[in-house]
Amino acid sequence: MGPRDVYAEHDRAQREAGLCPFQVDKLCTAHSVRPLGCRVFFCQEGTQAWQQDVYESFQNDLRALHERHSLTYAYLEWRGALATAYAQLAASIDR
Numbered sequence: 001m002g003p004r005d006v007y008a009e010h011d012r013a014q015r016e017a018g019l020c021p022f023q024v025d026k027l028c029t030a031h032s033v034r035p036l037g038c039r040v041f042f043c044q045e046g047t048q049a050w051q052q053d054v055y056e057s058f059q060n061d062l063r064a065l066h067e068r069h070s071l072t073y074a075y076l077e078w079r080g081a082l083a084t085a086y087a088q089l090a091a092s093i094d095r
Contacts, residue, residue, distance in 0.1 A: 008090075015083050037078055 014021040020038075022030040028038070036058050040051045066073040076084075 011086065015079065018079070020079065021082060021086075035078060 010024070011021040014023065020028075022028055022034070028034060036055065040054050063073050065071075
C-alpha cells in the first residue's frame, strides 16, 4: 500500500465517522489553509456572538464576490463539499 492509498483510506475512514479528513491524531494538518469555519470555531462559552459577526461579514463578502464575477453561489457543508470534491478528483484521475 503506497502513501496515496494510506491517505485515501484515512480520508474515507474520517468521512465515514463524520470527522474532518484533515485531522490526524486530533490535530489539524491543514492549519495554515483551513477554512473560515475552522478558524472561528471555538467551544469556549461567550464566543458565539463575535463568531457570528465574523462569519456573517465573511459570507456577505463572499456572496458579493460571486455576484461581481457572475458565479453561482452555493452554501455547502464543509465535509460534504470535501467529499464531493474528492470524488470528482478521484474520478478525473481514474480516466
